Amino acid sequence: MKWLDEYSPTAIADLVRQVVPQLSDLPIVTRELVNKDEPMWWSSSAVLGGRYVAKFAWSRPAALRLAHEVAVLDALSRQPAVPYLPKVVASSTDPLLLVTELVPGTSLFEIVDAIDRDEAGRQLAHFLVELHRAGDRLGEVQPAALQPATTDTLRARIGKWILPEQLPTVLRWCDWADEVLATPRPHVLVHADLHGGNQVWHGGELRAIVDFETAGTAEPEYDLRAFPGTGPGVELVTATMHHYRELTGNPLNTARMMAWHLRTALSDILWRTEAGTPLADHRTPPAWINDLTTRFNALGL
Structure with a gap:
C-alpha cells in the first residue's frame, strides 16, 4: 500500500x-x-x-x-x-x-427540521438492517474503531466543563450506563459514525451514506448513538427503531442505545472543550447536559 x-x-x-x-x-x-x-x-x-x-x-x-x-x-x-x-x-x-x-444533496443536520421524521426513520432503518446483516461478506472484522470515552474517563474529567450542580446527575448517568451495558450483546457490522454529516439527503429522500473508514463490529444499538441529538425531540430515533423492529422482528434496546448516546455526547463535550474546539452546534457544555436530561425524560428513562 x-x-x-x-x-x-x-x-x-x-x-x-x-x-x-x-x-x-x-x-x-x-x-x-x-x-x-x-x-x-x-x-x-x-x-x-x-x-x-x-x-x-x-x-x-x-x-x-x-x-x-x-x-x-x-x-x-x-x-x-x-x-x-x-x-x-x-x-x-x-x-x-x-x-x-458526488451525490447532490445536503446533510441530515441541515434538513431534519423540514422532513417527515417517520419516513426518514424508515429509510435509515432499511439501511441499518441491510448493513447489520452484511457482516459475513467481510470475513473477520475488527471491532468498530471509533469508540467514545470510557465512563471512568468521563467521571474524572467532565466536571471541569459543566455546572457544579450538574455533576451529580452526570455521575449517576455514568453509573447507569455501566449497568445497562454490563451484559454484552451479539455484534454485527456497524457503520460506527452514522451522524447527520455522513448522510446525504435530497428533500426527504436519503441519497447516500458516506465515510465507512471506522466500520467494524459492535452491537446494533451502537449505530444509533448519534440519533437522539439529531433534530428536535427524539422522533427520529424512535421512528428508526420502530421501523427496524418492523423489518426484522427484533426490537432494539432503547436503554442501550441511550447509554451509547450518553457516552458519545459526553465524549464530544470532553475532547472538544479540552482541545479548545467549539461544540458542533456552538452551544455550551451545560446546555448539552440539559438536552440530555430532556432526552432521557422523553424516552421514559
Missing part, C-alpha cells in the same frame, strides 16, 4: 492521473484541512469537476483507515448490495485512492 508523501495540489493531481487517467483533466477543488498537526487524521477529499469525490491520505494511520473503507465498500456493493452506498468509480491501494460519484 502506498499513500501520498505530502498534501499538495500537485501530488493529488498526480495520484488521480495514475489511478483514473480519464478524470485527470477535471479541475480539482480541495477541502480546508483540519487536524494538520496529527498524522492520525492526515486524510482528506477533493471534488473532481463537480462530479466526483476523491479520497486520499498522506500518513500510515490515515491510509489504513482509507484502505479499510475501500475494502468495506467493495464488499457491501456486491449483489445484493446494501442500499444507499456511494457509487465507487475507481479504487486502488497502490497508490491509495478512492473515487466515488
